[in-house]
Structures are given as structure tokens and as C-alpha cells.
Amino acid sequence: RKEVEQDPGPFNVPEGATVAFNCTYSNSASQSFFWYRQDCRKEPKLLMSVYSSGNEDGRFTAQLNRASQYISLLIRDSKLSDSATYLCVVDSWGKLQFGAGTQVVVTP
Amino acid sequence: EADIYQTPRYLVIGTGKKITLECSQTMGHDKMYWYQQDPGMELHLIHYSYGVNSTEKGDLSSESTVSRIRTEHFPLTLESARPSHTSQYLCASSEYRRGTYNEQFFGPGTRLTVL
Numbered sequence: 001r002k003e004v005e006q007d008p009g010p011f012n013v014p015e016g017a018t019v020a021f022n023c024t025y026s027n028s029a030s031q032s033f034f035w036y037r038q039d040c041r042k043e044p045k046l047l048m049s050v051y052s053s054g055n056e057d058g059r060f061t062a063q064l065n066r067a068s069q070y071i072s073l074l075i076r077d078s079k080l081s082d083s084a085t086y087l088c089v090v091d092s093w094g095k096l097q098f099g100a101g102t103q104v105v106v107t108p
Numbered sequence: 109e110a111d112i113y114q115t116p117r118y119l120v121i122g123t124g125k126k127i128t129l130e131c132s133q134t135m136g137h138d139k140m141y142w143y144q145q146d147p148g149m150e151l152h153l154i155h156y157s158y159g160v161n162s163t164e165k166g167d168l169s170s171e172s173t174v175s176r177i178r179t180e181h182f183p184l185t186l187e188s189a190r191p192s193h194t195s196q197y198l199c200a201s202s203e204y205r206r207g208t209y210n211e212q213f214f215g216p217g218t219r220l221t222v223l
Binding site for chain 2: 034042044096
């Protein structure tokens, strides 16, 4: 079983709509959680860290559910530029474990 | 923008050649990493370093080797390239803060093709 699992998608989202997706992790001792964004054939870049109480950054909202061991990302008012692969990243025993990513495609 | 650089960005080379992929960062980060990523697939950690003279193998077995003689420099070497080494290689760095290694900053990657 992989340490970090994500639905690969693609999630096809009309422009302006809301999309949400989850990621599950296996190590209950994990302390740090992140969402990264990766554009096609580019390097991953940090989108946001995920805090225990949940946090928001503009149109993006991240939530952490420790009891069920998952984190979520919600994108409101989707823009065409939000089309990318979103990587769930979990700090597991001091090493970052990357999920395979969830592809989001925002259509006009 | 992260101050982490990789050269070359693209490399096409014949089987059996020795190659070195360069990675440098100017952020003074102590920890550095090499990942391998095939198109549409997840990142696999192949090497990492906690600091100068420290190198560790990652989760994915790799025939490559690394060195860390200077904090800012973490080159990856393939002694004899093979077509199976064709992939994208991403270098990253992070610093230790508040008891954990936080955000990793990635370089732009080297896209390697071995013919």
C-alpha cells in the first residue's frame, strides 16, 4: 500500500465552478502536510501548507482530518490557470512522501 | 522564485556514456534531494543529503551516485547511461525549521534521453 494515495482524476471542471478532492495517508504519526501544484513538464511548487485547524489562501481551502487520515483541497471559482496536477505531500518520519497527483482540467 | 538551478535542462546521449547532472542552490539549505519522475507519474526519491559529506539512498533503487562536497552543490552521476535511465530528474532542497524539514524547493529539472 502506498503511503500517500490520491485519485488521479482527471477532474473536469467548468470555469467558475468548485472542485474538491482528497488524499489519504497511512502514517498516523505524520506531522506536516502540504499541497503542491505541478504544471505539465514543470517542477512541483508549493501551493499551501495544511494546518490542523484548516486554512484558506484566496480561492483555495485545505483541511486535515487526522482521525480518518486524509487531507482535502477545495478550489472555488475555478480559473483556466488552475489546470494542473495537485500533489498531496506528507512528512513521514522526516521525509516528504509525494502522492501521484490529482489532475484538474478547467474548461471554458 | 526558488534559487535552485539545474544543468543541463535537456540532454540526449548515447548508451554507455558517463553523465553528471548538476544541481546548485543559493539558499544555504542543508538538505538536498534528487527525484526521478516519468511523464504523468509520481516522483520517486532516489538520493538525499543532510549536509556536506552526507549522502543517502532514497526509496527507489537507482544506479546513479551523488556527492555533497559543498553545501550548495549536489551533483548526480550515471557512470554508464542506459535507455532505462530516460526520465526527468528533479533536484530539490529544504531547510530544517521547527523540528521538521518544511517546504522543498525544486529546480526546473533535467530531461534525460538515452538512445
